[in-house]
Amino acid sequence: REQYGYTIPQGIITKLFPTPDWRYTTIDELKDRYVLLTDVRYPERQFFGSSGEYIALGKPSEGYWFVKIDGRDWLGxxxxxxxxxxxxxxxxxxxxxxxxxxxxxxxxxxxxxxxEVKTMPFQWGWVVTPIALHAPGLVTAWYDPGAEKSGLFAGEEGLRAIKEAGYTVKALPADTTPLQVMETFVTAIKEKNKELYLACVDPARYKTGQGYDLVANYHWDLHQMRFREHYVTVTFGEPRIETNKGFDERSKAMDYFLTAEQKDTARQIGGTRVEYAYIDCKAWDENGRQYGSPKEYQLKRVGDGPWMVETYDVPF
Structure with missing residues (x-):
C-alpha cells in the first residue's frame, strides 16, 4: 500500500471519506478505533443484510461505513x-x-x-458499533450497559425535578368538572407532563400493554406534534352531560314526579350510575386563526368517581 501513498489515519477518525481502503487495510489495524460519523440518515439509509441490520453511510466511489443498529449499543x-x-x-x-x-x-x-429486491452490487464496509448518538445543536445520548434502559440522554437524571418545578398543574383533583379535566388534559400535553396526561385518561384505555403504548406513546407523540406544528391553544364549549345508566339525578321530570322514597328505589334498581360528558373544542394557531373544524371530546364518570377522558386520541 505504500507504493500508492496510502496511510492509516491516526486518533479518532473524523475524515470519513474516502474510507480506509479494504484492499490495503486489515481489520486488525482498525479494530476498536473510534470514528465520528456525521449526517447519519435513519431510517432512510437503514437496510437489512446477511450479517445484521445497518445504516449505510457512503457510496461505492468513496467506500462505506455500516452503523450496526440491531443491538443495545444503538437501541439504548x-x-x-x-x-x-x-x-x-x-x-x-x-x-x-x-x-x-x-x-x-x-x-x-x-x-x-x-x-427488498436488491439491484446494487455487494459493497465492502467497515462496521461501526455505536457508543453515543448526537442530535446536532440539541442533545446527546449514549449507551450504558449498566443502566435500566441501556441508554441515557444528557441531563435525563435531573430532568424530572426541573420539569416538575415548572408545572402549573400538579395533580387532578377527584371532584374536577368535565371542563376542568379537559383544561388539565391540554395543559399536561403542552407542559409535557405525561403522568398528569395519563391521570386524565380513563385507565381502562391503557390497562394492556398495547393500550398503554397507544395512549402514552403513539397518541402522546401526535398531540405533541400538533401543538408544535398546527396550533398553540384550545378553547372549550359548555359540557353536555347525559346519564347512560342508573338514576338520572339531573332529570327535572324525575325530580318533579317522584318522591324522595321513589328516587331512592330508582337508584337501587338502576344500579351504578354511568354518565357521559360531551365537550366541543376549537384549536387556534399562533395568529389567532381557528385550526380545522371544532372537535367533540367525550368523558365518562362511573358513580361518584372522577370524570375521565375517553376520546384521548381525537385531535383538537
Missing part, C-alpha cells in the same frame, strides 16, 4: 432520544442527520440497499 441511545423527544425536546422530531460516535468492530460485505 435511540430509545433515550425518543424519551427526550417525548419529555423535553420536541424539535428532535425534525432531526434528519444524526452524529454517531462509535468503534470499528468488523468489516463486512453487504448490499447497502433498503429495498
Amino acid at each position: 441511545p435511540w430509545e433515550a432520544m425518543k424519551r427526550c423527544r417525548r419529555e423535553a425536546i420536541t424539535a428532535l422530531e425534525d432531526v434528519e442527520g444524526w452524529t454517531v460516535l462509535g468503534k470499528i468492530t468488523a468489516i463486512t460485505n453487504e448490499v447497502p440497499q433498503a429495498e
Whole structure:
C-alpha cells in the first residue's frame, strides 16, 4: 500500500471519506478505533443484510461505513432520544442527520440497499458499533450497559425535578368538572407532563400493554406534534352531560314526579350510575386563526368517581 501513498489515519477518525481502503487495510489495524460519523440518515439509509441490520453511510466511489443498529449499543441511545423527544425536546422530531460516535468492530460485505429486491452490487464496509448518538445543536445520548434502559440522554437524571418545578398543574383533583379535566388534559400535553396526561385518561384505555403504548406513546407523540406544528391553544364549549345508566339525578321530570322514597328505589334498581360528558373544542394557531373544524371530546364518570377522558386520541 505504500507504493500508492496510502496511510492509516491516526486518533479518532473524523475524515470519513474516502474510507480506509479494504484492499490495503486489515481489520486488525482498525479494530476498536473510534470514528465520528456525521449526517447519519435513519431510517432512510437503514437496510437489512446477511450479517445484521445497518445504516449505510457512503457510496461505492468513496467506500462505506455500516452503523450496526440491531443491538443495545444503538437501541439504548435511540430509545433515550425518543424519551427526550417525548419529555423535553420536541424539535428532535425534525432531526434528519444524526452524529454517531462509535468503534470499528468488523468489516463486512453487504448490499447497502433498503429495498427488498436488491439491484446494487455487494459493497465492502467497515462496521461501526455505536457508543453515543448526537442530535446536532440539541442533545446527546449514549449507551450504558449498566443502566435500566441501556441508554441515557444528557441531563435525563435531573430532568424530572426541573420539569416538575415548572408545572402549573400538579395533580387532578377527584371532584374536577368535565371542563376542568379537559383544561388539565391540554395543559399536561403542552407542559409535557405525561403522568398528569395519563391521570386524565380513563385507565381502562391503557390497562394492556398495547393500550398503554397507544395512549402514552403513539397518541402522546401526535398531540405533541400538533401543538408544535398546527396550533398553540384550545378553547372549550359548555359540557353536555347525559346519564347512560342508573338514576338520572339531573332529570327535572324525575325530580318533579317522584318522591324522595321513589328516587331512592330508582337508584337501587338502576344500579351504578354511568354518565357521559360531551365537550366541543376549537384549536387556534399562533395568529389567532381557528385550526380545522371544532372537535367533540367525550368523558365518562362511573358513580361518584372522577370524570375521565375517553376520546384521548381525537385531535383538537
